[in-house]
Each structure stands twice: as structure tokens, then as C-alpha cells.
């Protein structure tokens with residue numbers, strides 16, 4: 001899956017995906033400023049195949065994770081892939097996608113499920129868990145979580161991502177128990193782990209959705 005080569009890091013080149021800005025303001029008479037890095041909103045879907053009693057997850061190479069793996073003093077210019085292995089940046093995640101069209105989030109989620117995992121679902125079968133604003137000083141993007149049950153006969157193809165965008169996604173089926181055990185590891189690169197771990201932080205506004213998500217995982 002990885003087959004990553006010719007890695008080269010440059011200064012930021014603007015694209016449609018992110019907008020970096022500096023936001024200046026005054027709070028109680030003090031001038032302040034914040035670096036903001038606007039991103040698009042997104043959807044995340046916990047997909048459960050009832051026929052096989054498995055959760056359907058996706059594996060893919062993530063460039064930002066790879067960047068974090070590169071030694072701090074080597075994060076510019078050419079990167080030696082034999083030294084910093086691309087397989088370290090292959091994540092295991094729930095099916096997810098950006099809201100890159102002016103469609104209801106359910107429609108976006110429906111399309112992502114088909115594109116990434118190959119299942120045809122109705123928007124009515126998507127159960128919304130929660131929407132929340134990503135808690136970060138840098139990005140205020142909103143994420144909407146859904147739970148969706150599917151059967152094997154809804155699987156139209158192998159999924160794998162949008163070929164026009166050269167997405168390269170591997171669909172992985174795992175038992176709920178295995179996903180929970182996987183997420184309990186001290187540190188793994190995946191949204192599953194992040195969301196479940198957040199549930200232990202009482203002050204976190206993520207709490208509601210993480211509890212909802214953990215609940216879904218645990219009660220399937």
C-alpha cells in the first residue's frame with residue numbers, strides 16, 4: 001500500500017484544503033493574536049457489518065503522520081524513506097471524509113461510505129451521534145459522527161477510495177472486541193484510539209461524542 005517515494009518538504013503551498021491566517025484581537029484591553037488554520041468540516045462514520053459482526057475500518061498512508069515521524073531537524077527538503085519508513089504513517093481509522101460539496105452531511109457520509117468501503121446505504125440508515133467543533137486553537141472545523149449498520153448484500157464493490165483523487169485505501173474488518181483492545185494500546189495512530197482515550201478527560205467537550213462512540217462500540 002505504501003509504495004511512497006520522492007518525499008520532499010517545502011514551505012506551505014496554498015490549496016483549496018486549508019487557509020492559514022493570523023487573527024488579531026483585543027481581550028480585556030490586551031492585544032492578542034492567534035495562528036488559525038482553517039480546514040473544511042468533516043464526517044466520520046462508525047460502520048458496522050451485521051452479517052459478519054465486524055466493524056469496517058480504513059487503512060491509509062497519512063502524510064501529516066509521516067511528517068511527525070521525521071526527525072525535527074530533517075523536516076525540510078528531501079526525505080530519506082529508507083531512514084524514515086512510510087509504513088509508520090499508515091493509520092487505522094473509521095471511514096471519514098471532508099465536506100467538500102454543498103450537500104447535507106448525511107449525503108456526504110453516504111458518499112464516503114460508498115467511496116471508501118463500497119457499501120450502498122440510505123441516508124435514513126445513518127444515525128447521528130454528535131457534531132462538535134474540533135477543540136483546537138488552530139482549527140475550528142466541525143466534525144459530525146454517525147453510526148451506520150450494513151449487511152453484506154449492501155456491499156457493491158471493494159471500496160478503496162476515490163480513484164480520481166488517487167486515494168489509496170485498504171478496507172479492514174475487525175471484531176468490536178479487537179477494535180476496543182487495539183484502541184486501548186498506549187499509543188497508536190488512529191482516530192479510534194484518540195476518540196476513546198478522550199472519554200477519560202472529564203473536562204473535554206469531546207466527552208459527549210466519545211462516550212457515545214464508545215457506547216456504540218461496546219454495545220454492538
Ligand SMILES: Nc1ncnc2c1ncn2[C@@H]1O[C@H](COP(=O)(O)OP(=O)(O)O[C@H]2O[C@H](CO)[C@@H](O)[C@H](O)[C@H]2O)[C@@H](O)[C@H]1O
Nearest residue numbers: 015017018041042043044096097098099100143165166167
Ligand atoms: N490537507 C490536504 N492536502 C492535500 N490534499 C488534501 C488535503 N485534505 C484532503 N485532501 C484531498 O482531498 C481528498 C479528500 O479526502 P476525503 O474527503 O476522503 O477525506 P479523508 O479520508 O482524507 O479524511 C478527511 O476528513 C476526515 C473527517 O473530517 C478527517 O478526520 C481527516 O483528517 C481528513 O483528511 C484526499 O484524498 C486528498 O486528495
